[in-house]
Structure formats: structure tokens, C-alpha cells
Amino acid sequence: MSAATWALLAATFAASFVEFVEALTIVLAMGVTRGWRAALAGAASAALALVVVTAVAGYALVTWLPETALQLAVGSLLLVFGLQWLRKAILRSAGLKALHDEEEEFRAQTEAARHATPENRFGVDWFGFVVSFKSVFLEGIEVVFIVITFGLNADNIGLAAAGAAVAGVVVVIAGAVAHRPLSRVPENTLKHAVGLLLATFGTFWAVEGLGIFAAGQKSLEWPGGDVALPLLLGAWFALSRLAVWCLPRIAHADRRRLAATPATEDA
Amino acid sequence: MIVRVARGFVRFWYEFIVGDDWKIAAAVAAVLAAGAALVATELVRVDVLAPVIGAAIVAAFAASLLIDVRRRG
Numbered sequence: 001m002s003a004a005t006w007a008l009l010a011a012t013f014a015a016s017f018v019e020f021v022e023a024l025t026i027v028l029a030m031g032v033t034r035g036w037r038a039a040l041a042g043a044a045s046a047a048l049a050l051v052v053v054t055a056v057a058g059y060a061l062v063t064w065l066p067e068t069a070l071q072l073a074v075g076s077l078l079l080v081f082g083l084q085w086l087r088k089a090i091l092r093s094a095g096l097k098a099l100h101d102e103e104e105e106f107r108a109q110t111e112a113a114r115h116a117t118p119e120n121r122f123g124v125d126w127f128g129f130v131v132s133f134k135s136v137f138l139e140g141i142e143v144v145f146i147v148i149t150f151g152l153n154a155d156n157i158g159l160a161a162a163g164a165a166v167a168g169v170v171v172v173i174a175g176a177v178a179h180r181p182l183s184r185v186p187e188n189t190l191k192h193a194v195g196l197l198l199a200t201f202g203t204f205w206a207v208e209g210l211g212i213f214a215a216g217q218k219s220l221e222w223p224g225g226d227v228a229l230p231l232l233l234g235a236w237f238a239l240s241r242l243a244v245w246c247l248p249r250i251a252h253a254d255r256r257r258l259a260a261t262p263a264t265e266d267a
Numbered sequence: 268m269i270v271r272v273a274r275g276f277v278r279f280w281y282e283f284i285v286g287d288d289w290k291i292a293a294a295v296a297a298v299l300a301a302g303a304a305l306v307a308t309e310l311v312r313v314d315v316l317a318p319v320i321g322a323a324i325v326a327a328f329a330a331s332l333l334i335d336v337r338r339r340g
Binding site: 072076077079080081083084086087090091096141142145199203204206207208210211213214215220221222223228232235236239243247250251254 | 283285287299313336
């Protein structure tokens with residue numbers, strides 16, 4: 001397998017793993033408090049809905065968009081999406097944003113579920129079903145988005161889907177064995193790595209897609225072609241490390257300056 | 268009912284794509300729009316366009332992070 005193929009597999013596996021861990025926490029909370037029938041029915045229905053969304057969106061994108069427009073559209077979305085992940089990971093690594101805590105999320109969800117009014121619809125507890133459905137669907141739609149964009153651009157949607165599916169199976173098995181939230185997963189490190197990969201491929205494809213505005217509507221070319229990918233990854237990595245080092249110092253200096261301002265005015 | 272569903276649909280996609288920091292989406296959109304203008308007008312040599320736009324995206328993200336942190340501070 002080529003480096004790009006490994007990167008595709010790693011990105012979809014890691015991104016999906018993080019999202020499935022977050023969904024698992026809520027499904028577990030619903031299962032424990034509202035019953036496993038509702039929790040599993042909600043999760044299974046969401047998985048089915050996601051399969052339909054993937055098939056429809058994938059078909060629509062491939063059928064209706066020319067190659068450069070596809071590169072620009074999915075590259076731009078991937079870029080924005082990846083930079084959001086990277087931003088959160090950088091701020092968390094820099095200590096400027098609280099780390100995501102699965103144990104805390106589990107406690108909050110079980111507490112909310114215990115106080116919800118019981119209501120049966122279609123033979124299942126409606127609250128447990130809806131919360132499970134929403135969590136799996138919303139976390140899953142991010143996975144679908146990554147699988148479609150990476151898969152289409154790398155022309156290997158099967159491999160991208162396989163990476164996500166393996167992550168799903170691993171998380172479900174780990175959750176079934178542990179029977180508690182997977183709080184020891186290094187979520188921020190995974191999000192940082194995935195953010196870097198999404199930003200790298202997003203930059204590469206979005207810029208290539210700008211060729212749609214050229215006279216011949218051919219994709220823009222990066223010097224060296226695919227060689228630009230590791231260079232872009234290096235640039236994003238360097239920026240993220242620099243930001244993790246610099247931002248706490250800048251925030252600290254700003255706080256000191258703000259704290260000093262009234263004293264200066266008084267003087 | 269239709270308005271509520273439409274609002275929910277728009278809010279979902281806004282939160283999904285733009286997320287909790289609109290500056291990133293705005294920065295990417297601005298750089299890509301400027302890049303599109305450069306491509307269309309052929310003001311810059313085509314072989315340097317990709318690295319120039321790529322560098323601008325990296326710089327725009329760095330600027331949005333900096334603004335974010337200074338506001339928090």
C-alpha cells in the first residue's frame with residue numbers, strides 16, 4: 001500500500017474511533033438508565049440512517065459535480081472541518097480549553113436520563129431511543145463526511161469505509177467488554193493527529209480545485225505533485241507545535257497586562 | 268412545522284460546518300475567494316499559485332487562533 005493509502009486508512013480509522021467513543025458513552029448511559037432495548041434500537045436505527053445518507057450523498061457528489069468542483073467543494077469542507085479539530089486540539093494541549101471527559105459526560109447523561117419522564121412509543125422507551133439515535137447519528141455524520149470526502153478524493157471510498165467500520169467494531173467490542181465509557185482513550189492526541197491529516201488533505205484538494213476558475217478549468221498543480229502532501233503535513237504540524245508553545249504565553253501575558261491596567265490607571 | 272424543521276436543518280449544518288468558531292470558516296472562505304480571483308485574473312504565475320494559497324491558508328488559521336486566544340485573555 002502507498003503512503004497516501006495508509007494515511008487514508010489511518011485518518012478514517014482515527015477520526016471514526018474518536019467519534020464512536022463519544023457515541024458509545026451516551027448509548028451506554030441510556031442502556032444503563034433507560035434499558036438496553038431502547039438504547040440499542042436507537043443506535044441501530046441511526047446506523048441504518050447513516051448508511052442511507054452515505055449512499056445518497058456519495059452518489060449525488062460523484063454524479064453531479066465535475067472533478068475540479070468536487071475537489072474544491074469537499075477540499076474546502078474538509079479543510080474547515082479539519083481546522084476546527086486542530087483548533088480544539090491545540091487549545092486543549094495548550095491548557096486553554098478543558099479536555100473532553102467521557103466519565104463526566106457519562107455522569108451528566110445518566111443523571112439527565114434518570115430524571116426524564118417515562119414514555120413508551122412503538123414498544124420502546126422513547127427518551128432512551130431518541131437520545132441514542134441522536135448521539136450515534138450526529139457523531140456518525142462526521143464519520144460519513146470524512147469517509148466520503150477522503151474516499152472520493154483518494155478514489156478509494158471502500159478503503160475509507162473499511163477504516164471507519166474497523167474503528168466501529170473495535171469500539172463496540174471494547175465497550176461491550178468494559179461496560180463503561182472508554183475514558184482512557186487519548187482523545188485529544190487522536191483529534192490532533194486527525195486534524196493535521198484533514199487540514200493537510202483539505203488544503204491540497206481545495207487549492208487544486210481552484211483550477212475551476214482558470215480558463216481551461218483544469219485542477220491547479222502543486223509543485224512536485226503528491227510530494228507536496230508531506231510538506232503540507234509538516235507545515236501544519238510545525239504551526240500546531242508552535243501554537244501549543246506560544247498561545248499559553250500570549251494568553252498569560254494578556255492576563256497580566258489586563259490585571260495591571262487598573263493599577264496603572266489608579267497610579 | 269415546516270419552518271421549525273427548516274430552521275433545525277440550517278442550524279444543524281451551520282453547527283456541523285462552521286462549529287463554535289466562525290473565524291476559521293470565514294478565514295478559509297476569504298483565502299479561497301482571493302485565490303479564485305488570482306486564478307481567474309492570472310495575476311500570479313500558475314506554478315507558484317498553489318504554494319502561495321496554501322501558505323495563506325496556514326497564515327489565516329494562525330491569525331484566527333491568535334485572535335481567539337487574545338479575546339480569551
